[in-house]
Amino acid sequence: MRIIKAILIFYQKLILPTLVLSGLLGLIGFAIAGEFSLKTIGISYIFLGLLFHYFIYEIRNSNEYYFYYNLGLSRLSLWIITFVLSLVIGLIFIII
Amino acid sequence: MSKLHVDSVIKNFDTKQVLTDVFISCQKGEIIGLLGRNGTGKSTLLKIIFGSISADRKFVKIGDKISTGLFDNRKLIKYLPQDNFLPNHVKIKTVIELFCDKKDAELIKKNGLIMPMLNKKSKQLSGGERRLSEIFLIIYSNSKYTLIDEPFNGVAPVYKDDIKDLIKKQSIDKGFIITDHDYRNILDIATRILIIHDGGTKEVKSKNELIDWGYIPETA
Numbered sequence: 001m002r003i004i005k006a007i008l009i010f011y012q013k014l015i016l017p018t019l020v021l022s023g024l025l026g027l028i029g030f031a032i033a034g035e036f037s038l039k040t041i042g043i044s045y046i047f048l049g050l051l052f053h054y055f056i057y058e059i060r061n062s063n064e065y066y067f068y069y070n071l072g073l074s075r076l077s078l079w080i081i082t083f084v085l086s087l088v089i090g091l092i093f094i095i096i
Numbered sequence: 097m098s099k100l101h102v103d104s105v106i107k108n109f110d111t112k113q114v115l116t117d118v119f120i121s122c123q124k125g126e127i128i129g130l131l132g133r134n135g136t137g138k139s140t141l142l143k144i145i146f147g148s149i150s151a152d153r154k155f156v157k158i159g160d161k162i163s164t165g166l167f168d169n170r171k172l173i174k175y176l177p178q179d180n181f182l183p184n185h186v187k188i189k190t191v192i193e194l195f196c197d198k199k200d201a202e203l204i205k206k207n208g209l210i211m212p213m214l215n216k217k218s219k220q221l222s223g224g225e226r227r228l229s230e231i232f233l234i235i236y237s238n239s240k241y242t243l244i245d246e247p248f249n250g251v252a253p254v255y256k257d258d259i260k261d262l263i264k265k266q267s268i269d270k271g272f273i274i275t276d277h278d279y280r281n282i283l284d285i286a287t288r289i290l291i292i293h294d295g296g297t298k299e300v301k302s303k304n305e306l307i308d309w310g311y312i313p314e315t316a
Contacts, residue, residue: 002194009186009194066181069148070237071194072170 006071010078011085013056018048018086022093042093049086053079098159099123100173100241100271102145106153107137114140115151116295122241122271127263129286130275131300131311136292138275139178142243145273146175158240175243176234180226184219188229191218195237204236209258227251235262241271248278260285279312 025048026041057064057078065075073081105118114137122128132138143149145156147166156163158172174195182191188210192201204210213221213229221229227250234242244263248256256278263272263285276282283289289300291309298309306312 005194009183009190013183013185061184063177063179063181064183066148066175066177067183067191069146069166070170070174070181070234072167074166077167 002071003073006068006073007081010068010073011081014049014052014082014086015089017056018045018052021048021052038093038096042090042095044090045093046086046090049082049090053082098161098172098240100145101155101157103155103157104153105141105144105151105155107140107144107151113295115144115292118292118295118297120145120273120290120297122273124240124269124271125267125287127267127272127274127285127287129279129282129289130273130292130297131279131282131289131306132275132292133311137295138292139245141292142175142245142273142275143177146173146243148175172239173241173243174234174237174239176230176245176247178245178249180218180223180230182218182226182230182233185217187215187217188221189214191229192233192236195233197238200236200238204232207232209255224250224252228255231259232262235259235266239270241273242266244272244274244276246276247274248276248281256281279306 022041022044025044026036026038029040030036065078068078100122102118102120105115106113107115118141120128130138130141140149144151144154147163147169161168163169163172189205192204196204205214210229210232213225218226231244231247231251234244247259251259260281263274274282274286283303290297291300291306291311293309300306300309303312307314
């Protein structure tokens with residue numbers, strides 16, 4: 001349970017900026033192509049999730065990793081979590 | 097009680113060998129003060145024991161269990177790094193509940209120093225308040241061994257005695273390895289002092305030996 005809570009805290013920081021920027025890219029796609037596509041948002045979300053992980057945790061707040069290390073989550077496992085959750089959320093946008 | 101046994105630690109940074117065959121052991125009730133000049137590898141050693149950085153060679157055992165990584169260590173070893181590590185978007189009380197057992201969480205929440213911070217997020221605290229909450233969190237956290245890197249750095253002198261008392265009280269149930277350049281405070285609470293010199297650990301029996309090892313000047 002603690003691990004799940006830790007993962008939620010970890011991903012909470014990524015979800016908002018990733019959603020906002022993916023939505024903006026969706027709107028830009030709409031302005032260019034004249035058609036609103038959730039697929040664009042979904043694909044953007046998958047890549048932007050990883051990109052925001054890099055900027056937020058590797059560049060800006062690298063010491064926060066110690067918070068998650070103390071709860072048993074390694075850097076590699078956090079990268080895998082970002083990838084899997086971003087993929088799942090991105091696929092939801094692509095499928096619906 | 098499961099003893100912490102650290103042996104054969106070797107760590108190189110490029111061509112520089114920082115740690116050469118280090119040995120440390122710690123038991124419940126012990127507070128080991130780890131001293132050494134800047135760049136001798138104190139923090140590196142703590143991180144290797146904790147499992148957050150790799151070593152060229154290491155052997156870490158807690159009781160009968162050989163430590164293989166952070167996931168294995170999550171209920172055995174906690175580590176307080178030198179710099180602030182709490183996520184800035186989470187309330188202090190949430191973090192306390194994540195790190196501590198129910199009983200210890202209630203104890204911290206009732207502490208006069210921590211109580212005013214409970215409903216604040218880490219980003220709403222000053223650097224000193226953040227450090228104080230991290231120290232309490234790690235000392236009370238659910239673990240058998242606690243590794244603390246520079247607990248007295250950035251903390252107001254008035255709180256240093258509280259921190260020392262807290263470590264002493266908690267050492268009844270767990271072992272501590274602490275490093276800090278504020279060696280007087282370390283000497284006050286440590287049950288054993290080790291100094292890192294030339295990549296290895298040497299046991300120090302008196303303050304005079306710290307002078308002999310070149311850690312403090314003769315005038316200190």
